[in-house]
Amino acid sequence: xxxxxxxxxxxxxxxxxxxxxxxxxxxxxxxxxxxxxxxxxxxxxxxxxxxxxxxxxxxxxxxxxxxxxxxxxxxxxxxxxxxx
Amino acid sequence: xxxxxxxxxxxxxxxxxxxxxxxxxxxxxxxxxxxxxxxxxxxxxxxxxxxxxxxxxxxxxxxxxxxxxxxxxxxxxxxxxxxx
Amino acid sequence: xxxxxxxxxxxxxxxxxxxxxxxxxxxxxxxxxxxxxxxxxxxxxxxxxxxxxxxxxxxxxxxxxxxxxxxxxxxxxxxxxxxxxxxxxxxxxxxxxxxxxxxxxxxxxxxxxxxxxxxxxxxxxxxxxxxxxxxxxxxxxxxxxxxxxxxx
Amino acid sequence: xxxxxxxxxxxxxxxxxxxxxxxxxxxxxxxxxxxxxxxxxxxxxxxxxxxxxxxxxxxxxxxxxxxxxxxxxxxxxxxxxxxxxxxxxxxxxxxxxxxxxxxxxxxxxxxxxxxxxxxxxxxxxxxxxxxxxxxxxxxxxxxxxxxxxxxx
Numbered sequence: 069x070x071x072x073x074x075x076x077x078x079x080x081x082x083x084x085x086x087x088x089x090x091x092x093x094x095x096x097x098x099x100x101x102x103x104x105x106x107x108x109x110x111x112x113x114x115x116x117x118x119x120x121x122x123x124x125x126x127x128x129x130x131x132x133x134x135x136x137x138x139x140x141x142x143x144x145x146x147x148x149x150x151x152x
Numbered sequence: 153x154x155x156x157x158x159x160x161x162x163x164x165x166x167x168x169x170x171x172x173x174x175x176x177x178x179x180x181x182x183x184x185x186x187x188x189x190x191x192x193x194x195x196x197x198x199x200x201x202x203x204x205x206x207x208x209x210x211x212x213x214x215x216x217x218x219x220x221x222x223x224x225x226x227x228x229x230x231x232x233x234x235x236x
Numbered sequence: 237x238x239x240x241x242x243x244x245x246x247x248x249x250x251x252x253x254x255x256x257x258x259x260x261x262x263x264x265x266x267x268x269x270x271x272x273x274x275x276x277x278x279x280x281x282x283x284x285x286x287x288x289x290x291x292x293x294x295x296x297x298x299x300x301x302x303x304x305x306x307x308x309x310x311x312x313x314x315x316x317x318x319x320x321x322x323x324x325x326x327x328x329x330x331x332x333x334x335x336x337x338x339x340x341x342x343x344x345x346x347x348x349x350x351x352x353x354x355x356x357x358x359x360x361x362x363x364x365x366x367x368x369x370x371x372x373x374x375x376x377x378x379x380x381x382x383x384x385x386x387x388x
Numbered sequence: 389x390x391x392x393x394x395x396x397x398x399x400x401x402x403x404x405x406x407x408x409x410x411x412x413x414x415x416x417x418x419x420x421x422x423x424x425x426x427x428x429x430x431x432x433x434x435x436x437x438x439x440x441x442x443x444x445x446x447x448x449x450x451x452x453x454x455x456x457x458x459x460x461x462x463x464x465x466x467x468x469x470x471x472x473x474x475x476x477x478x479x480x481x482x483x484x485x486x487x488x489x490x491x492x493x494x495x496x497x498x499x500x501x502x503x504x505x506x507x508x509x510x511x512x513x514x515x516x517x518x519x520x521x522x523x524x525x526x527x528x529x530x531x532x533x534x535x536x537x538x539x540x
Binding site: 247248249250252256259260261262263264265266267268269270271272273274275324325336338339341342345346349376380 | 399400401402404408411412413414415416417418419420421422423424425426427476477488490491493494497498501528532
Binding site for chain 2: 270286287288289291292295296317328329349352353354355356357358359360361370371372373
């Protein structure tokens with residue numbers, strides 16, 4: 069199954085990518101699994117695992133690590149927000 | 153001793169007067185005494201005694217019934233304020 | 237010039253701009269504007285007249301602003317209160333508080349309004365279809381002012 | 389149109405006027421404006437860039453407004469948040485809440501700001517003499533948002 073993944077702010081810069089479309093194995097059904105999968109590529113991608121207080125969204129709504137991820141979803145990872 | 157007395161809002165209308173200068177006996181040295189003195193004239197002036205939650209100021213500062221009143225002071229009586 | 241009592245209307249945007257002019261240290265501006273509503277306590281209101289105690293009013297407002305400045309780390313304050321006859325939707329009062337951070341700006345703005353409602357000598361008379369009446373003070377205003385005394 | 393995310397500046401007075409147009413039932417308007425300060429965490433700031441998550445930002449702001457409307461008896465809300473590059477003294481964010489009474493207008497306005505600070509996907513990068521840096525989230529913002537959960 070395919071999902072869209074987006075990275076923002078300091079994470080986007082650290083990874084050197086604003087986002088990508090990735091193919092998920094059947095076993096990756098949660099946000100936490102998606103994060104581990106990408107971080108597991110090694111190199112700069114490990115920063116996704118190392119970032120403290122990482123926040124995430126599924127389909128443009130804030131989501132916790134155990135949130136379900138399904139085919140066609142839009143997942144985003146980013147640092148804590150600092151607007152206002 | 154002489155003081156200036158002012159009445160505002162519903163009290164001003166009830167008394168039919170915006171204020172007056174009055175001569176105080178030596179014995180009247182507090183706001184409460186001034187109030188009793190004026191109310192004691194009878195007629196409409198009794199409304200000063202009857203008004204619930206009467207508020208007062210001495211020299212343009214909110215004051216309690218036991219506040220001192222001295223020669224030349226400006227005393228005001230009025231209902232609770234309702235601005236804003 | 238932080239406090240004005242006037243018949244004339246005021247321009248909220250212009251007042252904020254004037255308060256911030258030349259400053260680059262302000263991070264937060266909280267404002268409150270009070271307006272005449274066309275209904276109050278179940279009656280239609282077609283006009284309102286604000287009476288005040290000239291001299292004491294300005295002093296009371298200055299004192300309320302000084303209390304707010306002593307209590308919170310805020311940078312600038314503007315208070316305008318109108319008097320005379322007003323119609324529904326007319327502006328009555330404006331409080332603008334500029335500070336470094338939002339928590340203090342909000343708290344000081346609300347404090348100033350709560351104290352103004354119980355300490356500043358203004359009285360409202362409403363014209364309704366049933367006649368003219370003086371507005372009664374609300375107990376909720378006393379309790380709103382009271383809560384600031386409890387170290388809030 | 390209660391929420392906008394835009395590069396353009398906004399006019400606070402005009403936004404309030406638009407929100408109140410034709411209404412005579414509003415008694416209280418609380419506003420908050422956030423501005424760029426020239427100093428933050430001890431460094432001079434000569435510019436700030438706001439990044440956001442298009443689509444989610446608007447949805448998050450609409451959701452925050454809906455929560456405020458569900459929680460308080462308020463009449464109208466306007467939220468504007470700028471993105472892109474801003475200079476000190478530039479406006480960043482505007483929240484306007486119109487209600488019948490001041491307590492609800494103040495509470496809803498502060499609630500919206502507190503939730504926006506922790507729930508809306510915006511990120512600030514500051515340009516300082518020491519270089520460009522992403523602003524760290526403040527714990528105080530989390531605790532400000534948290535207090536609304538305790539039935540406040």
